[in-house]
Amino acid sequence: METWLHPQLGTTTRDDARAPKAYMAALQHVARTLDADPAWRSWWRDAGLTTCELGIVAEDKLDHLRPSADIRQHGTHVRANFTSTPAPASTDRTADLVTLAATELTGMFEVIREAIGLPGLPPLPVLPDLPAGTPAVEVTTKSLPSAPRELEHQQGYLTLAQIHEFFG
Numbered sequence: 001m002e003t004w005l006h007p008q009l010g011t012t013t014r015d016d017a018r019a020p021k022a023y024m025a026a027l028q029h030v031a032r033t034l035d036a037d038p039a040w041r042s043w044w045r046d047a048g049l050t051t052c053e054l055g056i057v058a059e060d061k062l063d064h065l066r067p068s069a070d071i072r073q074h075g076t077h078v079r080a081n082f083t084s085t086p087a088p089a090s091t092d093r094t095a096d097l098v099t100l101a102a103t104e105l106t107g108m109f110e111v112i113r114e115a116i117g118l119p120g121l122p123p124l125p126v127l128p129d130l131p132a133g134t135p136a137v138e139v140t141t142k143s144l145p146s147a148p149r150e151l152e153h154q155q156g157y158l159t160l161a162q163i164h165e166f167f168g
Contacts, residue, residue: 005035010057026097039122055081
């Protein structure tokens with residue numbers, strides 16, 4: 001079965017922070033579920049699109065205070081890049097991580113849908129449990145230089161809701 005959804009996961013770090021591995025695994029798991037779902041596959045194909053390269057950068061709370069998005073369509077290919085705030089460290093139950101990841105991914109697809117004029121999203125498929133012993137997710141990690149303290153509290157990024165409103 002050919003895939004239409006190609007997630008690319010990344011994190012930014014400061015001071016040797018570790019990537020939120022469990023949450024990244026949940027994001028990848030939900031993306032693979034959407035990719036394999038016949039309703040989502042049909043929704044994407046019926047819109048005349050072949051592939052979606054979905055870049056998600058999970059960031060430390062100080063890296064970007066608000067999520068942002070960049071969506072570009074090149075013929076039948078869509079490249080969408082989003083920032084994401086990882087699940088809180090207190091969220092360690094796998095089911096909770098999968099639910100949070102599903103909410104985040106469907107929110108991203110809602111923004112993509114509105115940005116390029118797609119019909120309404122199909123229903124979320126039943127999400128299987130994250131398999132035990134899930135192999136490590138390939139994540140690109142890049143360090144950021146420390147920002148001056150006065151810049152840490154500026155809010156120069158849009159929330160997904162604000163982006164949604166902008167395209168609405």
